[in-house]
Amino acid sequence: MATCMSENGSERKLEFFLKVPFPSEREATIALQSLSPDPEPRKGGISKNLDVSGQTLSVRWTADEARILRVSVSSFLDHLSLVMETMDAFGPPVSQ
Amino acid sequence: MTVVIGFEGSANKIGVGIIRDGEVLSNPRRTYITPPGQGFLPGETAKHHRSVILTVLQEALDEAGLKSADIDCVAYTKGPGMGAPLVTVAVVARTVAQLWGKPLLGVNHCIGHIEMGRLITNAQNPTVLYVSGGNTQVIAYSERRYRIFGETIDIAVGNCLDRFARVIKISNDPSPGYNIEQMAKKGTKFIELPYTVKGMDVSFSGILSYIEDAAHKMLSTSQCTPEDLCFSLQETLFAMLVEITERAMAHCGSQEVLIVGGVGCNMRLQEMMGVMCKERGARIFATDESFCIDNGAMIAQAGWEMFRSGHVTELLDSWITQRYRTDEVEVTWRD
Numbered sequence: 001m002a003t004c005m006s007e008n009g010s011e012r013k014l015e016f017f018l019k020v021p022f023p024s025e026r027e028a029t030i031a032l033q034s035l036s037p038d039p040e041p042r043k044g045g046i047s048k049n050l051d052v053s054g055q056t057l058s059v060r061w062t063a064d065e066a067r068i069l070r071v072s073v074s075s076f077l078d079h080l081s082l083v084m085e086t087m088d089a090f091g092p093p094v095s096q
Numbered sequence: 097m098t099v100v101i102g103f104e105g106s107a108n109k110i111g112v113g114i115i116r117d118g119e120v121l122s123n124p125r126r127t128y129i130t131p132p133g134q135g136f137l138p139g140e141t142a143k144h145h146r147s148v149i150l151t152v153l154q155e156a157l158d159e160a161g162l163k164s165a166d167i168d169c170v171a172y173t174k175g176p177g178m179g180a181p182l183v184t185v186a187v188v189a190r191t192v193a194q195l196w197g198k199p200l201l202g203v204n205h206c207i208g209h210i211e212m213g214r215l216i217t218n219a220q221n222p223t224v225l226y227v228s229g230g231n232t233q234v235i236a237y238s239e240r241r242y243r244i245f246g247e248t249i250d251i252a253v254g255n256c257l258d259r260f261a262r263v264i265k266i267s268n269d270p271s272p273g274y275n276i277e278q279m280a281k282k283g284t285k286f287i288e289l290p291y292t293v294k295g296m297d298v299s300f301s302g303i304l305s306y307i308e309d310a311a312h313k314m315l316s317t318s319q320c321t322p323e324d325l326c327f328s329l330q331e332t333l334f335a336m337l338v339e340i341t342e343r344a345m346a347h348c349g350s351q352e353v354l355i356v357g358g359v360g361c362n363m364r365l366q367e368m369m370g371v372m373c374k375e376r377g378a379r380i381f382a383t384d385e386s387f388c389i390d391n392g393a394m395i396a397q398a399g400w401e402m403f404r405s406g407h408v409t410e411l412l413d414s415w416i417t418q419r420y421r422t423d424e425v426e427v428t429w430r431d
Contacts, residue, residue: 030191030194030195031191033190034187034190034194034411037190037413037414037415038183038186038415038416039415041179041180075180078142078143078146079184079187082146082149082184082187083187083188085150086187086188086191086192086195087191087195089150089154090150090153090164090191090192090196091195093195094165094195094196094197096197
């Protein structure tokens with residue numbers, strides 16, 4: 001869900017929140033560690049924050065422009081989808 | 097016994113390979129091929145890799161007859177290369193490393209080529225010519241680093257060939273370079289092109305603009321055929337590469353040349369390098385297309401060397417990078 005916090009037409013930050021449920025906390029953490037190391041390709045204008053709470057991976061974006069936000073979210077969803085497919089095909093995680 | 101699985105996808109090839117103590121157990125690969133006249137863009141290339149990587153991974157395990165528990169280390173290309181494809185591959189490597197509880201290893205793509213070349217050919221201490229669509233470097237090992245003795249100051253030689261292929265709409269299947277090579281064999285007329293060796297280095301962007309222009313002018317007036325242009329381009333580019341390789345050999349007192357990278361498949365380049373080597377009493381080493389062209393096993397092999405000498409990449413440090421110099425890595429596995 002994207003919230004635009006601009007009332008008088010001036011530049012305000014756009015935000016996007018995503019919560020992704022996983023079968024276990026371990027798998028949510030695996031996803032987090034697979035998806036967080038790479039920096040955003042575009043250095044300015046966007047920031048992304050990943051966190052795990054229980055079995056849920058939550059992601060929070062802050063962007064200056066809708067276009068930049070859209071590209072980042074779209075790219076993240078592609079990679080998230082790939083992580084989940086990898087877990088389906090090569091999981092479940094081995095016991096530690 | 098050490099078994100390493102390697103993931104490679106920095107350009108348009110996606111490969112997963114498994115090596116066990118110097119033996120290649122499997123090395124499947126897929127290539128993203130674009131229509132004639134078009135190059136491959138990062139987003140579409142990454143999309144291609146995403147769509148096939150898990151299939152290729154399963155193939156690698158099946159062909160090797162191994163299960164994930166048999167793997168000791170997961171290696172992947174940290175860089176250099178194209179951003180989006182690198183991320184796609186890294187994400188899968190990180191995920192399986194965690195699922196299987198195995199250590200992760202980020203590998204330098206150029207070093208992957210070198211280590212595979214050394215393994216296959218058994219060259220002892222060669223002057224390495226690394227030539228591909230993305231890189232052109234002359235490298236020699238010295239005191240724990242692969243030192244760059246000469247390189248392109250602008251585009252890679254393979255990039256020059258690939259972009260020329262687009263101008264005359266040569267097919268990209270199996271690769272533009274291969275098709276230029278076949279056409280060059282039928283060329284008869286040599287067209288003079290700029291020859292731009294700069295000391296130890298080379299430059300290709302001037303030759304590219306020159307030949308793109310020449311192609312339009314000369315082909316429309318039938319002054320020459322596309323085959324003549326292919327022939328002339330290869331002769332010029334490869335002579336330049338032979339020159340800078342010879343210069344590095346003279347500096348190092350080296351008696352061996354190893355050619356790695358996709359352009360290294362080219363038989364004419366190997367032939368010309370062979371002539372120079374014979375004149376110097378040196379030996380030339382090259383590998384076949386399974387190993388010249390980007391593949392997973394080369395990453396596994398470099399990973400094998402690195403892992404056994406104690407390297408490991410923490411997940412937090414496993415970010416990919418489009419720029420990664422060959423001499424940035426400390427080569428702890430050689431004296």
